Amino acid sequence: MNLAQELGKAIGKAATILPPDAVRALEAAREREVGPARVQLEAILENVKIAREGKVPICQDTGTITFFVKLGTKFPHLPDLVRALPEAARVATKDVPLRPNTVHPFTGKNPGDNTGRYVPAVTWEMVDGDGAEVHVLPKGGGSENCCALRMLPPGGGLKGVKEAVVEHVVACGGLPCPPTIIGVGVGGGADLALKLGKMALLRPLGQRHPEPEVAALEAELEELINASGVGPMGLGGKTTVLAVHAEYAHRHPASLPVGIVVQCWAHRRATVRIRADGRMEVV
Amino acid sequence: MERVLTTPISETDARALKAGDVIHVSGTMFTARDEAHRMMLEHGSPLPVEGLALFHCGPVAQKKGSDWEILAAGPTTSARMELFEADFLRRFKTRVIVGKGGMGDKTLAALGEVGAVYTHFTGGAGALAAKAVKRVTAVHWLEELGMPEAIWVMEVEKFGPLVVAMDSHGRSLYKDLSVTVDKNMEAIRARIKGGK
Numbered sequence: 001m002n003l004a005q006e007l008g009k010a011i012g013k014a015a016t017i018l019p020p021d022a023v024r025a026l027e028a029a030r031e032r033e034v035g036p037a038r039v040q041l042e043a044i045l046e047n048v049k050i051a052r053e054g055k056v057p058i059c060q061d062t063g064t065i066t067f068f069v070k071l072g073t074k075f076p077h078l079p080d081l082v083r084a085l086p087e088a089a090r091v092a093t094k095d096v097p098l099r100p101n102t103v104h105p106f107t108g109k110n111p112g113d114n115t116g117r118y119v120p121a122v123t124w125e126m127v128d129g130d131g132a133e134v135h136v137l138p139k140g141g142g143s144e145n146c147c148a149l150r151m152l153p154p155g156g157g158l159k160g161v162k163e164a165v166v167e168h169v170v171a172c173g174g175l176p177c178p179p180t181i182i183g184v185g186v187g188g189g190a191d192l193a194l195k196l197g198k199m200a201l202l203r204p205l206g207q208r209h210p211e212p213e214v215a216a217l218e219a220e221l222e223e224l225i226n227a228s229g230v231g232p233m234g235l236g237g238k239t240t241v242l243a244v245h246a247e248y249a250h251r252h253p254a255s256l257p258v259g260i261v262v263q264c265w266a267h268r269r270a271t272v273r274i275r276a277d278g279r280m281e282v283v
Numbered sequence: 284m285e286r287v288l289t290t291p292i293s294e295t296d297a298r299a300l301k302a303g304d305v306i307h308v309s310g311t312m313f314t315a316r317d318e319a320h321r322m323m324l325e326h327g328s329p330l331p332v333e334g335l336a337l338f339h340c341g342p343v344a345q346k347k348g349s350d351w352e353i354l355a356a357g358p359t360t361s362a363r364m365e366l367f368e369a370d371f372l373r374r375f376k377t378r379v380i381v382g383k384g385g386m387g388d389k390t391l392a393a394l395g396e397v398g399a400v401y402t403h404f405t406g407g408a409g410a411l412a413a414k415a416v417k418r419v420t421a422v423h424w425l426e427e428l429g430m431p432e433a434i435w436v437m438e439v440e441k442f443g444p445l446v447v448a449m450d451s452h453g454r455s456l457y458k459d460l461s462v463t464v465d466k467n468m469e470a471i472r473a474r475i476k477g478g479k
């Protein structure tokens with residue numbers, strides 16, 4: 001079992017092949033748009049095709065590699081997995097290749113292999129079972145710079161949440177390479193709200209939150225943001241967001257944190273399933 | 284209006300462009316991000332750049348034998364270069380800036396002064412951009428600045444589509460759009476307030 005190789009392949013897949021749900025959403029957006037907005041979506045889809053066929057990165061910013069691991073509590077290969085995660089970043093940086101994107105914040109030094117202190121960032125979630133599911137989310141700098149946290153007065157309720165999200169996403173304009181996907185984390189604490197927002201990005205596009213109240217918020221936010229007219233690349237148009245995904249955690253009575261995570265159209269993801277017997281598949 | 288401009292681009296050609304035009308660029312293009320802007324303003328340009336296209340981009344490049352190959356080269360956020368761009372334009376007279384997200388008032392004024400345009404290339408379309416790059420003719424300050432920040436000089440063919448987003452006549456699509464968006468936002472705010 002060569003975990004690092006397999007995970008490296010998954011990073012490569014994420015960097016070069018845009019998942020079908022994202023492609024479908026972009027195609028639907030192209031059909032809605034005219035003028036400069038349509039020119040942008042046509043360029044995006046042409047770009048996605050060139051990347052897939054030529055096995056080259058979709059975007060030159062191959063992002064910060066981020067892992068979300070759903071770890072079975074009886075998974076037998078944990079030490080291997082822990083070692084393999086940074087190693088996979090090194091493998092992919094060489095093989096794809098990826099742009100070396102990790103910089104020491106004090107010295108400016110770049111190790112050149114997309115690893116560093118706390119990077120790749122890993123979020124561990126314990127689940128029942130003996131397998132592991134590793135989600136790779138390479139996150140570009142342009143859209144990450146547009147993430148935000150709002151600590152709202154709870155008295156403002158859901159209206160306050162809507163206002164905060166819409167105002168923020170619209171204010172970002174073309175910076176995060178719209179049409180974007182917005183992950184909204186409501187509740188928890190400051191850190192958890194942002195984390196939930198990021199985790200909401202892992203859900204396939206076109207799939208709503210299972211709870212109707214949350215699903216309704218997602219749909220309403222999509223409609224409100226798209227009514228702004230910001231459009232693809234902030235040049236005007238109907239499609240500012242492809243989707244809004246929301247997640248929540250219970251909150252302290254005195255606080256209503258809202259994490260707003262912005263993901264660009266290059267919604268790159270890949271998943272590796274690892275079984276207890278060592279078999280793996282990249283999906 | 285859709286057309287191909289070939290470098291060196293003259294001041295007259297740049298001034299003929301209007302916000303909203305879609306163009307392609309052929310000829311020589313060089314990349315410069317924050318660090319390269321700062322270095323060029325401090326130490327001068329390592330190559331003559333008047334009339335060339337300036338690309339806000341940190342590419343993914345790979346060495347094949349003795350040549351460099353560009354694998355992906357989409358635009359980076361231009362706003363970061365606002366700090367340098369007006370001085371840069373006055374001094375180096377590049378005629379077409381390629382970036383994403385638009386730039387501020389200082390740059391808009393300098394575009395008018397110098398006779399240049401800011402064009403928008405689809406953010407993230409790094410593979411599409413790389414396809415228009417025929418070859419890398421030089422790379423400067425690679426050691427000092429690293430791959431993304433180095434100055435990559437490239438020969439390009441029909442690089443685009445580029446939407447002229449800020450022209451030399453003081454017009455900016457971003458500014459125009461922000462008026463529309465502000466108006467739409469009034470209605471949106473009212474909807475949120477009136478809703479549940």
Ligand code: SF4
Binds near residue numbers: 059139176357359407
């Ligand atoms: S925001 Fe996304 S698509 Fe745009 S340049 Fe960054 S990584 Fe690429």
